[in-house]
Amino acid sequence: MPFSKIFKSFVLICMASLLALTAHAQTKSTGKATWPKQPIRIIVTFTPGGAPDILARVLAENWQQSLGIPVVVENKPGYGGNIGADLVAKSEPDGYTLLIGTVGIHAINGALYEKLSFDPVKDFTPISFLASTPNVLIVNKKLGVSNLHELIELAKAKPDQLTFGSSGVGTSLHMSGELFKEMAGVQIRHIPYKGRAQSLPDLLSGRISMLFDNLSSSLTLIKAGEVQALGVTTLKRSHAAPEIPTLAEQGLTGFEAVSWFSLMAPANLPVPIQKQLNQMVRQTLSNAEVKSRLLAGGLDPAPGSPKDLSRLIVAEVAKWSRVVQQSGAKLD
Numbered sequence: 001m002p003f004s005k006i007f008k009s010f011v012l013i014c015m016a017s018l019l020a021l022t023a024h025a026q027t028k029s030t031g032k033a034t035w036p037k038q039p040i041r042i043i044v045t046f047t048p049g050g051a052p053d054i055l056a057r058v059l060a061e062n063w064q065q066s067l068g069i070p071v072v073v074e075n076k077p078g079y080g081g082n083i084g085a086d087l088v089a090k091s092e093p094d095g096y097t098l099l100i101g102t103v104g105i106h107a108i109n110g111a112l113y114e115k116l117s118f119d120p121v122k123d124f125t126p127i128s129f130l131a132s133t134p135n136v137l138i139v140n141k142k143l144g145v146s147n148l149h150e151l152i153e154l155a156k157a158k159p160d161q162l163t164f165g166s167s168g169v170g171t172s173l174h175m176s177g178e179l180f181k182e183m184a185g186v187q188i189r190h191i192p193y194k195g196r197a198q199s200l201p202d203l204l205s206g207r208i209s210m211l212f213d214n215l216s217s218s219l220t221l222i223k224a225g226e227v228q229a230l231g232v233t234t235l236k237r238s239h240a241a242p243e244i245p246t247l248a249e250q251g252l253t254g255f256e257a258v259s260w261f262s263l264m265a266p267a268n269l270p271v272p273i274q275k276q277l278n279q280m281v282r283q284t285l286s287n288a289e290v291k292s293r294l295l296a297g298g299l300d301p302a303p304g305s306p307k308d309l310s311r312l313i314v315a316e317v318a319k320w321s322r323v324v325q326q327s328g329a330k331l332d
Contacts, residue, residue, distance in 0.1 A: 035095050035273050039070040042098045045084035045105065046167055047077045047195030051214040051299060052100040055130050055261055058294070062284045077195045080170035080331075081105040082116065089118035093125065093266040095273040100130070101262035104171040107316035111324040112170040113331050121317070125269035126309040128281040131294060131301040132260040134232040135176045136244065138218055139210040140203055141228050148230050148250040151210070155186035162209040163189045165199040169331060175320060176212040176233050176257040178327040183252045203227065214259050215241065216298035233257040240298040260316075262309055274306060 040063065042056045053075065060071040076084030085105045091097035099105075101124070110120045137148075145151045155162050164180075166173040169192045181188055191208050193199040196217055203211045204226060211218075211227075215238055222229045222241065231247040232238055235256050247255040263281055265274070284290060285301040294301050 035276070036067055036069055038096060039072060040067075040096050040098065041072045041074050042100060043084045043088050044073060044075045044100050045077060045081035045102065046075065047197040048075055049217065050167065050196050051131075051133050051216045051259065052102060052261055054216065054294075054297065054299065056100050058290060059263070059281070059284055062287070062290065063280060066280075066283075078168075080109055080112070080168045080174075082109060082113070082118075085109075085120070086117050088264065088266055089123040091266050093269040095265060095269060095277065097266065098127070098277075099124070099264040101126075101264040102172070103258070103260050103316055103320070104168070104175075106262070106264075106313050108172065108175055108320045108324065109170050110317065111321040112329055121313060123267050125265040125267055125274055126306040126313070127263040127265055127274060127277045128306065129302055129304045129309045129312065130261045130263055130281065130285065131299040132258050133214045133216040133299050134234040134238050135173060135212050135257055135259055136215040136218055136222070136232050136241075137176075137180070137210060137212055137230045137247065138203070138222065138227040139230060140206045140208070141226075142206055143209055143228075145230070146228065148245075148247060148252070151230060152184050152186060152251075155184070155188055159187040160189055162186075163191050165191045165193055165203060165208045165211045167196045167199060167213075168192050168194065169329075172257060172259045173212040173214070175323055175327075178329065179255065179257055179323055180212075180247070180252070182326060183255055214298070215244075216294075219298050238298060240296065260312070278303075278306060 042060055044052045044056045046052055056073045060073050064071040076087060081102055081104050085099060088097055088099040106120045139145060145154055164177045166177060177190060196213055199211055202208045215232060219241060221227050229244045231250055232244050233247055233255060235246060235248055237246055282303045285303045291301055
């Protein structure tokens with residue numbers, strides 16, 4: 001074989017080898033071709049049945065079908081969401097352990113807890129905003145009040161005798177109660193629970209007087225007439241329950257406390273995986289059937305970019321730090 005042909009063949013072999021090595025290096029560094037190749041778990045920091053759990057299961061169901069691999073939801077409740085958040089913060093940033101982030105975890109707990117085993121902002125990679133829902137003030141029907149004005153009058157007549165429950169210290173539901181106490185000028189005792197599943201039986205039985213809950217979680221009970229809804233915590237009425245007035249329109253001008261949920265990963269997640277996850281969230285929550293189901297349940301899906309989520313967290317940290325400081329709440 002002429003030398004020119006041998007040389008040409010040698011050059012082609014070298015080029016092919018170089019391209020293969022480059023592709024392998026890119027796959028290894030970006031994760032595009034290798035992720036996902038094993039089960040994904042989504043950590044929910046509250047008990048099953050609430051808004052974070054609903055969102056996690058919507059994502060898991062859709063991703064499992066599209067990816068063809070198991071996507072598992074794990075409920076890790078307790079300590080205001082810090083137990084599950086700590087687990088994710090300390091996990092490998094490989095895209096296989098994700099967190100349903102909440103306003104409590106990422107915007108409230110940093111100011112509320114004296115010592116945290118993780119940084120609510122720096123130890124996470126933002127993926128996407130998922131959805132928001134109004135909180136709603138619901139009371140035991142035997143309490144004998146039908147509107148906010150009557151509740152405030154009763155609370156002022158019986159200082160420290162009424163109680164309000166929440167799904168945990170430091171959650172947006174707890175802070176909604178603290179904001180209510182401050183703006184209404186009443187003294188009501190806070191009773192924290194591990195999750196809404198534990199608080200609801202006590203509300204229905206009358207062991208606690210009232211409860212701040214996510215509207216999406218309590219809408220069925222409200223419509224069934226099992227509890228009395230006094231007001232939602234957004235500035236505008238919810239399209240899911242327009243018959244429920246806002247607390248703001250009933251005299252607590254400017255009252256606003258929205259529960260929002262996001263998808264987060266451990267810090268230092270490779271950017272290509274972050275982008276792929278963001279795209280997966282957008283595809284799922286933009287699905288007409290999924291969106292309609294969430295809206296009917298009181299959840300307003302609004303996926304966005306990681307930068308949008310980061311900006312929201314910064315603004316919410318500033319807002320809720322002031323509320324925590326004004327309430328005087330502090331935990332070890």
